[in-house]
Amino acid sequence: xxxxxxxxxxxxxxxxxxxxxxxxxxxxxxxxxxxxxxxxxxxxxxxxxxxxxxxxxxxxxxxxxxxxxxxxxxxxxxxxxxxxxxxxxxxxxxxxxxxxxxxxxxxxxxxxxxxxxxxxxxxxxxxxxxxxxxxxxxxxxxxxxxxxxxxxxxxxxxxxxxxxxxxxxxxxxxxxxxxxxxxxxxxxxxxxxxxxxxxxxxxxxxxxxxxxxxxxxxxxxxxxxxxxxxxxxxxxxxxxxxxxxxxxxxxxxxxxxxxxxxxxxxxxxxxxxxxxxxxxxxxxxxxxxxxxxxxxxxxxxxxxxxxxxxxxxxxxxxxxxxxxxxxx
Numbered sequence: 001x002x003x004x005x006x007x008x009x010x011x012x013x014x015x016x017x018x019x020x021x022x023x024x025x026x027x028x029x030x031x032x033x034x035x036x037x038x039x040x041x042x043x044x045x046x047x048x049x050x051x052x053x054x055x056x057x058x059x060x061x062x063x064x065x066x067x068x069x070x071x072x073x074x075x076x077x078x079x080x081x082x083x084x085x086x087x088x089x090x091x092x093x094x095x096x097x098x099x100x101x102x103x104x105x106x107x108x109x110x111x112x113x114x115x116x117x118x119x120x121x122x123x124x125x126x127x128x129x130x131x132x133x134x135x136x137x138x139x140x141x142x143x144x145x146x147x148x149x150x151x152x153x154x155x156x157x158x159x160x161x162x163x164x165x166x167x168x169x170x171x172x173x174x175x176x177x178x179x180x181x182x183x184x185x186x187x188x189x190x191x192x193x194x195x196x197x198x199x200x201x202x203x204x205x206x207x208x209x210x211x212x213x214x215x216x217x218x219x220x221x222x223x224x225x226x227x228x229x230x231x232x233x234x235x236x237x238x239x240x241x242x243x244x245x246x247x248x249x250x251x252x253x254x255x256x257x258x259x260x261x262x263x264x265x266x267x268x269x270x271x272x273x274x275x276x277x278x279x280x281x282x283x284x285x286x287x288x289x290x291x292x293x294x295x296x297x298x299x300x301x302x303x304x305x306x307x308x309x310x311x312x313x314x315x316x317x318x319x320x321x322x323x324x325x326x327x328x
Contacts (some may be wrong), residue, residue, distance in 0.1 A: 002064050003180050004038040010054040011036075025049055041180045044086045062180050085176040092182045092259055095168050096189065099255045102161045107247035109157035114240040116150040117295070118233045119143045124299060125229025132226070171258050175267040183260060190256035197253035204242035204250070211238035283318060287311045 001009075011021050011032075018032045025032070025046055034040040042050065051058045060066045087095075120143025126132040127139045170176070178186075215231040257263045287307065295304040 001066075002038065003041065003061055004036050006061055007032075007050065008036050010050075010056065014054070021053075024053055041089065043088065044177075044179065047180075085170060085174060086179060087171075087176055087182060087259065088179040089182055089185065092178065092186060095171070095259065096186075096252075096255050098165060098168070100252050102164050103251040104248040105157050105161045107244045107251070109154040109161075110247055111240040111244050112150040112154040112157075114243060115236055116147045116154075117143070117292075118236055119146040121229055121236075122233050125226040128229075129224060129226040172265065175261070178259065186256050186259045190253070190260075193253055193256065197250055200245040200249035204245040207238045207242035207245075211235045211242075280315075280319070283315060284311075 011018070016024075018036070019029045022029045022032045027046070031040070031042075035042055047058055047061055051061055054061075120140065123134065123139035123143050124136070126134050127136045212235055214234050215228065218228045218231045254265075258265045261267065263269075291304060291307045294307065298304065
């Protein structure tokens with residue numbers, strides 16, 4: 001039984017007309033008529049007031065699976081501020097739409113960060129070849145100019161786009177309630193998006209797995225160093241494409257889990273992830289500094305990429321230790 005039917009039944013049980021119920025709720029008769037016709041949904045304050053007037057629980061009103069036998073109030077209705085944060089249908093729809101618009105731009109910023117040393121690596125490789133007349137100073141100057149330009153553009157995207165989602169940050173950090181019909185709408189959209197999300201995930205994983213293959217082949221064949229260095233650039237570009245899919249496409253898929261508070265976004269996981277977030281941020285910032293420092297000091301960009309592979313394996317170990325510590 002849906003909310004509209006429950007309002008009709010409870011109003012008639014109390015012998016009230018739509019006008020009388022509207023007066024009690026301080027709304028128009030047309031509003032009550034739309035509620036009963038399932039054309040609109042009352043907000044949280046009105047739901048609480050309806051539960052109080054009808055002498056039923058809010059769970060009974062909001063959960064379609066609960067019938068008349070479950071209408072008993074099992075707790076006292078209190079002021080709305082005693083409830084957790086509430087997400088209405090309009091807010092849930094806006095959140096999903098905003099994520100679809102913002103995440104591709106954030107993903108572009110991540111791509112710019114990953115590929116920022118590509119030009120520097122490529123030009124540095126050319127300086128080691130007799131086939132190209134380019135000095136090391138020109139290569140480094142040009143490469144650094146592009147590197148800092150891309151990092152600057154990425155920071156701009158992170159700040160400008162991240163701010164648009166800031167009002168919904170609590171969804172990933174706090175427990176909340178969803179309004180009438182929100183869960184059903186989100187589940188329907190998630191089911192429709194499942195194929196797109198799965199294809200992006202599989203493609204991204206394959207790109208990550210295959211990204212070192214050109215570099216390994218060129219190294220085994222003992223090709224010129226500038227070609228091997230170029231394959232490092234190919235590796236970074238392939239990884240960047242994979243990350244773009246993870247952030248822009250799979251990130252939208254995560255929006256549905258966030259609203260449903262499932263998977264990695266249950267209230268319990270939110271608490272744990274909040275404690276682990278600082279560890280992840282510090283770790284990867286440190287690895288980035290080490291990678292750039294070693295690469296600039298040795299100028300062996302064709303070899304220093306291995307730092308990322310080793311760091312990825314170590315991160316799994318460090319995160320496992322951190323999770324065990326948080327759990328204890």
